[in-house]
Amino acid sequence: MAKQAGREQTVDQATTRIMRMQRTGKTREIVLLVLAVAVLSGGTFLRNAIWHDNMTLWEDEVKKSLGKGRVHHNLGRVYDQAHLPLRAFNEYLMATYCNRT
DSSP states (O other), X not given: OHHHHHHHHHHHHHHHHHHHHHHHHHHHHHHHHHHXXXXXXXXXXXXXXXXXXXXXXXXHHHHHSTTOHXXXXXXXXXXXXXXXXXXXXXXXXXXXXXXXX
């Protein structure tokens, strides 16, 4: 009888440990999920600042896509629509130069 009570107590202790490990695993998963959502949300928020109008969007693209004529052409069109002819002309020149090489 004493051996059986000792075994039951050991089983109860093992069950308690397993339950704690499961809770800890779930907690880690939740923390990682919340962290991932926070990081991705922050990235989205920062990207939205760039996308708030066409001019900032295409200026950012020109910085990232060096040597691509289409990007310079699109930025030139945005400058044209914003009544900035000198900037538009420079971007159109860059677009033709990039397309030649």
